[in-house]
Amino acid sequence: MPQNSFKIRPARTSDIVAIQAMRAPLVDSKVLLQHQLVALYERTQEFVVAEHEDGRILAAGALHVMWGDLAEVRSLVVDTSARGMGLGKAIVEALIERAFSLGIARVFCLTFEVEFFSRCGFEIISDVPVDEETFAQMVESTDDGIAEFLDLARVKENTLGNTRMLRTL
Numbered sequence: 001m002p003q004n005s006f007k008i009r010p011a012r013t014s015d016i017v018a019i020q021a022m023r024a025p026l027v028d029s030k031v032l033l034q035h036q037l038v039a040l041y042e043r044t045q046e047f048v049v050a051e052h053e054d055g056r057i058l059a060a061g062a063l064h065v066m067w068g069d070l071a072e073v074r075s076l077v078v079d080t081s082a083r084g085m086g087l088g089k090a091i092v093e094a095l096i097e098r099a100f101s102l103g104i105a106r107v108f109c110l111t112f113e114v115e116f117f118s119r120c121g122f123e124i125i126s127d128v129p130v131d132e133e134t135f136a137q138m139v140e141s142t143d144d145g146i147a148e149f150l151d152l153a154r155v156k157e158n159t160l161g162n163t164r165m166l167r168t169l
Contacts (some may be wrong), residue, residue, distance in 0.1 A: 011047035019058035059087035122165035
């Protein structure tokens with residue numbers, strides 16, 4: 001598939017079912033957290049997609065703002081038919097551009113795909129990169145992704161083996 005046969009754009013509500021379908025195998029294998037369809041619709045504005053010229057959604061990813069200077073790349077998925085074509089990297093770069101435009105200085109990910117995110121400019125970190133005061137405020141969030149980021153015990157079963165990575169903009 002040539003590079004010019006797809007475009008990166010903000011997600012629309014009409015894309016959410018396709019995003020959920022791409023996420024399903026990764027949820028089943030515990031690579032991604034389970035999100036009900038309603039939760040994905042509520043987060044439509046966080047997603048960007050790679051749309052094939054025929055209208056099919058080939059890849060998607062979300063940027064979730066976690067704090068004033070920190071966001072997370074979430075739910076990065078590429079359809080199995082389109083892997084190895086640079087779509088994942090194109091989605092990450094679009095999310096990085098979005099983060100920069102929002103004034104975000106650091107972008108975090110929790111991933112099994114260390115080599116891929118390293119090629120996208122992320123570096124492995126071993127701790128939670130926020131100060132104690134920020135941690136205390138973030139721990140009040142009910143968001144499971146923030147709980148993962150903070151390394152809270154209630155999400156340990158979902159994150160076993162994941163690597164924390166950070167890219168400074």
